[in-house]
């Protein structure tokens with residue numbers, strides 16, 4: 001693979017406005033109540049009355065060793081050579097949900113046509129190399145970044161952040177430790 005692309009999600013800047021979620025829903029024509037990106041992780045620092053809450057918006061991690069690709073019985077999921085993004089071929093998907101069971105981050109979502117859907121880095125919208133995905137472009141506080149993983153690492157390091165942990169090697173850097181607060 002040439003270069004692995006991924007995200008840096010800066011929870012020190014996120015204000016939980018949901019603009020990234022809504023932009024993703026709108027541009028990808030998702031039904032209300034369905035998401036490819038969700039703002040569901042929170043960290044709480046300090047003690048009352050000096051408490052800081054931080055939020056982190058996550059989508060597919062485009063893992064370096066994606067479990068979803070490994071378990072798909074019909075090869076509907078693949079990892080692109082040019083940027084490491086993990087994409088799904090809906091024409092091949094048989095709706096068996098193996099990828100949903102295999103993904104450690106509960107990412108794959110199912111459409112009414114019973115095929116799997118997940119973040120494709122806005123490739124289906126015609127995003128060209130070097131352009132940013134819709135969620136990144138929409139974030140009003142510049143909490144989201146997308147690019148070569150080495151660049152994301154540099155941005156995260158400047159904030160004292162680190163790569164997300166996981167046996168699938170998620171291609172996401174975050175600015176702080178994560179704790180799930182909901183499964184909406």
Ligand code: SF4
Pocket residue numbers: 059060061062063066067068069086102103104105106107108118168
């Ligand atoms: S986060 Fe889940 S769906 Fe996305 S690449 Fe990794 S294993 Fe696959």
Ligand code: SF4
Pocket residue numbers: 023024025028036037059118119120121122133134135136
């Ligand atoms: S990169 Fe595109 S598809 Fe992925 S979460 Fe952002 S807007 Fe949605």
Ligand code: SF4
Pocket residue numbers: 013014015016017018019020021039055057138139140141142143144
């Ligand atoms: S658009 Fe930016 S500030 Fe708003 S929830 Fe998403 S990441 Fe946070």
